Every structure is written in structure tokens, then in C-alpha cells.
Amino acid sequence: MSLTPAAAAALDRQAIELPSWAFGNAGTRFKVFTTPGTPRTVEEKLADAAQVQALTGLAPSVALHIPWDLVDDFGKLAAYADDLGLRLGTINSNTFQDDDYRLGSLTHVDPAVRRKAVDHHFRCIDVMHATGSRDLKIWLPDGTNYPGQGDIRGRQDRLAESLRTIYDRLGPDQRLVLEYKIFEPFFYTMDVPDWGTAYAHATALGDRAVVCLDTGHHAPSTNVEFIVAQLLRLGRLGAFDFNSRFYADDDLIVGAADPFQLFRILAEVVRGGGMDAGSGVQFMLDQCHNIEDKIAGQIRSVLNVEEMTARALLIDRDALTAAQEAGDVLGANAVYMDAFWTDVRPWLADRREERGLPRDPVAAYAASGYAEQIAAERVGGRQAGWGA
Numbered sequence: 001m002s003l004t005p006a007a008a009a010a011l012d013r014q015a016i017e018l019p020s021w022a023f024g025n026a027g028t029r030f031k032v033f034t035t036p037g038t039p040r041t042v043e044e045k046l047a048d049a050a051q052v053q054a055l056t057g058l059a060p061s062v063a064l065h066i067p068w069d070l071v072d073d074f075g076k077l078a079a080y081a082d083d084l085g086l087r088l089g090t091i092n093s094n095t096f097q098d099d100d101y102r103l104g105s106l107t108h109v110d111p112a113v114r115r116k117a118v119d120h121h122f123r124c125i126d127v128m129h130a131t132g133s134r135d136l137k138i139w140l141p142d143g144t145n146y147p148g149q150g151d152i153r154g155r156q157d158r159l160a161e162s163l164r165t166i167y168d169r170l171g172p173d174q175r176l177v178l179e180y181k182i183f184e185p186f187f188y189t190m191d192v193p194d195w196g197t198a199y200a201h202a203t204a205l206g207d208r209a210v211v212c213l214d215t216g217h218h219a220p221s222t223n224v225e226f227i228v229a230q231l232l233r234l235g236r237l238g239a240f241d242f243n244s245r246f247y248a249d250d251d252l253i254v255g256a257a258d259p260f261q262l263f264r265i266l267a268e269v270v271r272g273g274g275m276d277a278g279s280g281v282q283f284m285l286d287q288c289h290n291i292e293d294k295i296a297g298q299i300r301s302v303l304n305v306e307e308m309t310a311r312a313l314l315i316d317r318d319a320l321t322a323a324q325e326a327g328d329v330l331g332a333n334a335v336y337m338d339a340f341w342t343d344v345r346p347w348l349a350d351r352r353e354e355r356g357l358p359r360d361p362v363a364a365y366a367a368s369g370y371a372e373q374i375a376a377e378r379v380g381g382r383q384a385g386w387g388a
């Protein structure tokens with residue numbers, strides 16, 4: 001196993017943001033299984049995230065969801081995070097839990113409802129100023145269920161206007177990150193269903209509007225790495241929401257369902273400069289742990305991202321380019337697959353050890369007694385969001 005110095009430096013730079021909501025109870029529409037020790041407060045979510053960072057060194061920041069993570073003093077929360085060795089990261093808005101948004105939020109026909117949704121985003125921007133966050137991530141639940149229910153074009157026009165108002169409120173170092181999703185909660189149209197729509201809105205807004213690619217938000221068999229390559233080429237890939245899926249938006253541990261797809265995605269990230277210093281691509285997890293331990297689940301996930309990044313960085317680019325340019329179909333594919341099939345796990349364990357980290361962070365977490373400690377201390381933990 002040997003990475004070029006540039007590839008090793010890229011791996012050193014890797015930072016993966018954890019979602020605060022991954023630490024709360026989550027479930028399916030059928031059942032939420034509660035876990036002993038579930039955080040009761042934002043501070044407790046941060047304390048759990050700090051375990052992931054302490055054991056892996058890969059996850060220095062935490063994304064917040066407003067209003068789930070609302071506190072009186074975000075400056076104080078940022079200082080608390082700092083004490084834990086963390087930073088507060090992306091601020092996620094939420095327009096999916098209010099009855100007023102039943103038929104839309106930023107796209108709603110009623111200007112008063114749109115105003116309310118825009119004001120919510122203004123509040124998120126205020127939070128960003130207090131936390132020092134760069135990114136406002138907008139995932140909209142807006143859409144329709146029946147043909148004819150809404151005016152597709154009119155909804156796009158209203159969306160563009162609402163996004164413009166929000167964008168213009170951002171500070172000069174802040175970004176608007178627009179996430180797309182093919183379906184759910186609506187099943188006929190979503191107002192931001194695909195990367196093309198997100199890209200069109202982002203480019204209309206300005207340089208600081210970028211796209212978030214959630215790996216679970218596409219139709220089955222979509223070539224996600226192609227989208228990655230294209231958005232990087234266009235300079236608009238702002239963030240990933242990493243998770244894995246077998247069917248739809250399953251929000252499972254990243255790399256669990258299809259490690260090869262994760263490799264292919266990360267290979268395009270490397271190729272497109274997404275791992276370069278100052279690239280602006282934010283790597284985030286967006287997962288819900290329903291039946292598994294949440295902290296261990298997050299540890300597994302960041303390790304999976306690191307592992308596939310290391311493999312992607314191993315691709316012998318010179319050999320690959322030579323084979324591609326020579327029209328050597330099988331040769332090029334062999335270079336690519338050699339990197340994928342290289343087992344980097346022992347090397348990554350050695351690397352962790354050299355840095356004073358456990359060789360096996362999942363085992364170290366299990367042995368740490370933290371899970372037992374929080375189970376004893378915390379009573380009445382909350383489901384992600386709904387109790388906020």
C-alpha cells in the first residue's frame with residue numbers, strides 16, 4: 001500500500017461532518033426503537049459526536065437542524081462544542097413539520113406561507129452567524145401527489161423567488177446548499193427532484209449557491225458518480241449527504257449497501273479536485289440509525305468513507321490515463337479495479353496507531369464503557385427532531 005505524497009496529504013485533510021440527528025432515536029413509519037442513552041439535549045448529541053471524533057480523528061464538525069437543535073445561546077453552544085474538540089457545521093433548515101407547509105413552503109401559492117418559510121431561513125442564517133457556520137443546507141419537502149394538483153411551472157417560479165430572498169440575506173462567506181430528492185414526501189412531483197433542477201437554481205442565484213448530493217436520493221440504477229463528475233466540472237458540488245440505500249432513501253450506514261458505488265463516487269471526487277485543499281466540497285453523513293447503536297454506527301460510517309477514499313486515492317492515475325488514451329479498455333478497467341480491490345484496512349489501522357488513535361475504533365468504543373455510562377445517566381432521550 002503506498003499513496004503518493006499528494007494522495008496522502010489529501011487523505012490527511014479528509015473531514016466528515018456528523019449530523020446531530022443521527023444520535024437521536026430514529027425509525028421507520030412503523031416503529032421508532034428507542035435506545036438507552038439517547039441524548040436529551042443538543043449538548044448530549046455533541047458529546048456523543050465527540051466520541052466519534054476522539055476515536056477516529058475524522059469527524060471534527062457536527063451539522064445542526066433547526067428547530068430540532070434550537071438553543072437560547074448558539075455562541076455558548078459553539079464554545080461548548082469547541083471544548084469537546086468539535087466545530088458546529090452546516091445549518092439545516094426544516095419546513096417539513098409545520099401544518100402550514102402541507103401544500104408547500106418556499107413554493108406555496110400563499111405569499112404568507114412563503115414569507116413564513118423564508119423567515120425560518122432568515123432565522124437559520126442568524127444561527128449561522130452565531131455559530132460561525134458557512135453552509136445553509138436546504139432540503140425542501142415541497143411537491144405534489146397528483147397530476148394537475150399544482151402548477152409545476154408556477155411552483156418553480158415561486159421557488160426561484162424565495163431562494164433569491166434567502167440567498168441575498170447570506171453573509172459574504174456563507175453558502176446556500178440546495179439538496180435534491182427524487183421523491184418523498186411527495187410522489188408525483190418534487191420541486192427539487194434532481195441535480196439539474198438544483199443546478200439551475202444554484203447558477204441563477206450566484207457563486208455561493210451550490211448543490212448537495214444525497215447518495216440515497218436518486219432513481220434505482222442512476223449513475224451517481226456521473227453526477228458527481230459533472231457537478232465538480234461545473235464547480236457546483238457543494239456537499240454530500242452520505243448514506244446507503246437498497247431501495248430508496250434508506251439512510252443506512254454509508255458503504256453498507258454498495259461499497260463499490262462509494263468507491264466509484266470517491267474516485268470521481270478525487271479526479272474532479274474535490275479532495276484538493278480548499279475544494280469546498282463538504283463531506284457529510286445523513287443517516288438514521290434505527291436498529292443499530294448510533295455512535296458505533298457513525299464510527300463505522302466515517303471509517304467506511306475513509307477506507308473508500310484511500311482506495312480511490314490509490315488509483316494509479318498515470319497508468320489509467322495511459323490505458324485510456326491507448327484505447328486499452330481492459331487495461332484501464334484493470335488499473336481502476338486494482339485500487340478498489342486493495343485492502344487498505346491494515347494500513348489505515350497502522351496509520352491510526354501512529355496518530356495515537358485506536359486501531360479498531362468500533363471495538364475501542366465498545367470497550368470504553370461510554371454506552372453503558374450514558375444509558376445509566378440519560379433517561380427519556382428524544383427521537384430525532386419530532387420532540388423538538
Ligand code: AOS
Binds near residue numbers: 021139241249
Ligand atoms: C431528506 O430526505 C434529506 O435527506 C435531508 O437531508 C435530511 O435527511 C433531513 O433534513 C434530516 O431529517
Ligand code: ZN
Binds near residue numbers: 139
Ligand atoms: Zn439528505
Ligand code: ZN
Binds near residue numbers: 181214216217249286
Ligand atoms: Zn434523504
